[in-house]
Amino acid sequence: MQLRPRHRAHRLRAATAALTAALALTALGAVPAAASTTKPxxxxxxxxxxxxxxxxxxxxxxxxxxxxxxxxxxxxxxxxxxxxxxxxxxxxxxxxxxxxxxxxxxxxxxxxxxxxxxxxxxxxxxxxxxxxxxxxxxxxxxxxxxxxxxxxxxxxxxxxxxxxxxxxxxxxxxxxxx
Structure with a gap:
């Protein structure tokens, strides 16, 4: 099933908004940052x-x-x-x-x-x-x-x-x- 161009654009905007929100929350400390990359x-x-x-x-x-x-x-x-x-x-x-x-x-x-x-x-x-x-x-x-x-x-x-x-x-x- 193929999506119409209008639906693809809508899904792309929704995914971009979700990613932007997640990055903003991480920067504010609301979402934990990734664990230390230092090898134990x-x-x-x-x-x-x-x-x-x-x-x-x-x-x-x-x-x-x-x-x-x-x-x-x-x-x-x-x-x-x-x-x-x-x-x-x-x-x-x-x-x-x-x-x-x-x-x-x-x-x-x-x-x-x-x-x-x-x-x-x-x-x-x-x-x-x-x-x-x-x-x-x-x-x-x-x-x-x-x-x-x-x-x-x-x-x-x-x-x-x-x-x-x-x-x-x-x-x-x-x-x-x-």
């Missing part, structure tokens, strides 16, 4: 500030926060690698906590992971005074960058063999549900 990098201790804090609920949990301090977006892949007091073994990862997508941090944004420190099933506990955090690579078969050394709560934290860490999450509630 992998988050590391050099491009983030890592902190840890004790939480009220759930019991025996800490909240690990990594805030992107760099100028580029970064990916917080998988779960952080944790070592308390420079123990030989890394803290176990809670694989059930895998998010639906890799957490991407724009500059200034944060990712969160929960640390379960002890349980009735745990054994061989000790009072930990230092925490080392490494960022996982994409394949989760190694780490990237150096150690972040966030301060543990005053007096340290009791940690036993049941300790675990979750995958990075985009909000603290998702991290602490484990």
């Amino acid at each position: 990098v992998t988050c590391t201790a050099a491009t983030t500030k890592v902190t840890v804090q004790k939480v009220q609920r759930p019991l025996n949990h800490l909240l690990l926060t990594a805030t992107n301090t760099g100028s580029k977006p970064c990916y917080a892949y998988n779960a952080p690698v944790l070592r308390f007091d420079d123990d030989q073994a890394a803290t176990a990862v809670l694989y059930d906590s895998v998010p639906q997508a890799v957490v991407t941090l724009e500059p200034g944004e944060s990712a969160y992971a929960a640390i379960g420190t002890e349980s009735p099933e745990g054994s061989h506990g000790h009072q930990a005074h230092r925490l080392g955090v490494l960022f996982s690579n994409r394949a989760m078969d190694g780490s990237v960058g150096g150690w972040a050394r966030p301060k543990l709560p005053a007096g340290g934290v009791y940690v036993d063999s049941s300790a675990f860490v979750t995958y990075w999450q985009s909000n603290p509630a998702d991290a602490l549900m484990w």
Whole structure:
């Protein structure tokens, strides 16, 4: 079916008006601009500030926060690698906590992971005074960058063999549900 010249001109004017309105709204900030075109990098201790804090609920949990301090977006892949007091073994990862997508941090944004420190099933506990955090690579078969050394709560934290860490999450509630 062919349109008459008059109908083609009408549709062209309508499309032009819609495009002009959309561009005007974008310029005024009413419509979000396209996402950053800067290619994300992998988050590391050099491009983030890592902190840890004790939480009220759930019991025996800490909240690990990594805030992107760099100028580029970064990916917080998988779960952080944790070592308390420079123990030989890394803290176990809670694989059930895998998010639906890799957490991407724009500059200034944060990712969160929960640390379960002890349980009735745990054994061989000790009072930990230092925490080392490494960022996982994409394949989760190694780490990237150096150690972040966030301060543990005053007096340290009791940690036993049941300790675990979750995958990075985009909000603290998702991290602490484990």
